[in-house]
Amino acid sequence: MTLENDYNLKKLNTFGIEARCKTFFEYSTDEELFDFIRLHKNDSDFKFFVLGGGSNVLFTKDFDGTIIHPATKGRKIVYETADNIFVEAQAGEIWDEFVEWCIENKAYGLENLSYIPGTVGASAVQNIGAYGAEARQFIHRVKFLHLDSGDIQYMSNEACCFGYRESIFKHLLKGKAIILSVVYKLSKHPSINRSYADVEKYLTDNKITNPSPADIRSAIIDIRRKKLPEVSETGSAGSFFKNPVVDAETFKALQGKFPEIKYFTAGANFKLAAGWLIDQCGLKGFQHKGAAVHKNQALILINAGNATGNDVVELSKIVQDKVFEKFGVKLEPEAIII
Ligand SMILES: Cc1cc2nc3c(=O)[nH]c(=O)nc-3n(C[C@H](O)[C@H](O)[C@H](O)COP(=O)(O)OP(=O)(O)OC[C@H]3O[C@@H](n4cnc5c(N)ncnc54)[C@H](O)[C@@H]3O)c2cc1C
Numbered sequence: 329m330t331l332e333n334d335y336n337l338k339k340l341n342t343f344g345i346e347a348r349c350k351t352f353f354e355y356s357t358d359e360e361l362f363d364f365i366r367l368h369k370n371d372s373d374f375k376f377f378v379l380g381g382g383s384n385v386l387f388t389k390d391f392d393g394t395i396i397h398p399a400t401k402g403r404k405i406v407y408e409t410a411d412n413i414f415v416e417a418q419a420g421e422i423w424d425e426f427v428e429w430c431i432e433n434k435a436y437g438l439e440n441l442s443y444i445p446g447t448v449g450a451s452a453v454q455n456i457g458a459y460g461a462e463a464r465q466f467i468h469r470v471k472f473l474h475l476d477s478g479d480i481q482y483m484s485n486e487a488c489c490f491g492y493r494e495s496i497f498k499h500l501l502k503g504k505a506i507i508l509s510v511v512y513k514l515s516k517h518p519s520i521n522r523s524y525a526d527v528e529k530y531l532t533d534n535k536i537t538n539p540s541p542a543d544i545r546s547a548i549i550d551i552r553r554k555k556l557p558e559v560s561e562t563g564s565a566g567s568f569f570k571n572p573v574v575d576a577e578t579f580k581a582l583q584g585k586f587p588e589i590k591y592f593t594a595g596a597n598f599k600l601a602a603g604w605l606i607d608q609c610g611l612k613g614f615q616h617k618g619a620a621v622h623k624n625q626a627l628i629l630i631n632a633g634n635a636t637g638n639d640v641v642e643l644s645k646i647v648q649d650k651v652f653e654k655f656g657v658k659l660e661p662e663a664i665i666i
Pocket of ligand 1: 446
């Protein structure tokens with residue numbers, strides 16, 4: 329357990345932004361968390377934020393409260409049926425280490441979500457997704473501490489209200505729940521998801537005709553390493569904006585004007601590729617103060633060197649304005665701005 333005042337958060341956010349918090353509390357067992365919360369639950373001015381790996385947050389100022397950082401570790405198989413393996417991981421587990429462990433233990437499904445930075449706890453908050461898969465397809469149950477009642481509660485997949493990078497933990501339970509662990513329902517039978525063009529191309533180029541789940545994991549890691557900035561080298565929060573979803577009428581009008589527009593279908597709606605929209609505005613590599621649009625991936629805003637959180641926010645506004653001017657589409661940040 330660590331409890332420190334005036335703590336530097338630079339190493340705890342992948343943007344690498346300088347920010348401090350009034351108090352920093354890191355815990356390695358759930359009991360340490362329960363004791364801490366019990367102690368502070370009646371403080372009327374107790375303000376906190378749960379920070380996992382800090383890979384989807386942007387600090388624009390010092391945090392005038394307590395940063396609660398789960399460092400709980402542990403993963404285990406909790407239940408098996410003829411076809412499925414239910415695995416539980418503690419919130420502080422590193423997501424990608426968990427994915428690797430699942431594949432090693434012949435529990436399949438998470439391969440396409442390999443190499444996403446962050447923790448297991450946040451995977452349920454964010455409903456992380458990549459390469460044709462989303463966490464919600466596999467989350468069975470989320471265990472959390474409900475701060476109003478002080479009880480440990482369990483939330484089924486359906487009750488989590490998952491959406492595109494959305495869950496109940498970002499809405500109804502925002503600031504009220506600390507996720508303790510997540511149970512994933514995985515398959516004993518490999519089911520290869522090569523639906524994404526990049527994955528299919530990789531397999532073809534590398535002459536992998538009958539890929540195993542481990543092959544898919546290696547392919548995804550390779551693709552991501554080539555495409556995305558490594559957090560150890562370039563500060564970012566991955567995709568800064570969500571891909572905007574528009575209705576069929578808006579989409580038809582846009583496609584009429586921009587026949588090359590990149591999109592995915594999303595039920596009756598259309599999800600536009602935000603990176604393509606930004607790229608069409610000529611913004612790849614564009615720099616504003618210490619922040620820049622990544623030179624290869626327009627959807628990623630980076631810390632180009634000593635950026636402040638406000639540099640990134642200002643850049644994001646420039647990007648939003650340009651995209652709106654050209655396409656009439658509003659980009660919403662995916663990153664959580666604090
Ligand atoms: C290079 C890069 C690539 C990325 N690629 C992808 C991608 O392909 N797909 C994708 O979906 N995301 C991607 N991301 C975003 C990020 O990895 C995910 O959002 C990840 O789930 C964040 O995990 P974290 O532990 O860092 O959460 P944080 O950034 O620390 O927190 C995110 C949110 O979760 C909350 N939270 C965290 N832990 C808990 C908990 N235990 N209880 C309650 N609330 C909690 C926080 O309060 C915050 O609201 C990428 C980021 C980077 C930097």
